[in-house]
Amino acid sequence: MIDLRDAVERSAIAGEYVLGTLSPEDHAAVAAALVHDAALRAEVYAWQDRLLPLTRHSPAAEPAAHLWPRIEAALTRPALASAPSAPAAKAPWWQRLGLWQGVSAGALALSAVLMVVVLRLAPLAQTPPDAARYVAVLQSPDNRSTGWVVEVREGGLLRLVPTADAGSVPPGRVWQFWTKLEGAAGPTSLGLVPVGQTVEIPVSRLPGVGAQQLFEITLEPEGGSTIGRPTGPILFVGRSVML
Incomplete structure (x- = not known):
């Protein structure tokens, strides 16, 4: 059962509501609460604005033919159809962008889900609550698969979190983490x-923190690059967005 009384939990639930990852029962409960809960509506609107910039990193794609029946079933599910509608002060992100751009962009959906997971697990007590927070999703330049998520707060820690099996390191080589x-x-x-x-790094070691900050992982000789810049191929790369 969802609990909307706790501010941190309410924010995470609002993010999952925008993504569409809640169960039908929880989705209906949130939709009903939106009618009279101004704080929850504000969280939903904030998550829409946070996640919209990620659409720039994932082009629209046509869903596979076998997915259409599942999409149609999800859209006509009784639990969702009977749920009270949220106030229409702001159009939902899936209406502003086009439904299938959001549904079919697999990398976008995965990246956004990972963002919510990171926000729910991150140690919030380590930094002031008003510190600016950034997230970067690092993807392979070859196949756009997501391998890592970077989460960083001003004055706190940077966390580099693996999200999938990124493969093995060849003998005599290492992975090196960079920012710009x-x-x-x-x-x-x-x-x-x-x-x-998972790697944790004090933000004081970074040259700074900001939006559109580049993060990348490269393949380097054993011991790392000796010239102060990457020498090997880029394995994963991404830019930060402010939450």
């Missing part, structure tokens, strides 16, 4: 990346 602020002259190394492990 928008407009900066060059990248800054944030150290080596252990395979399959």
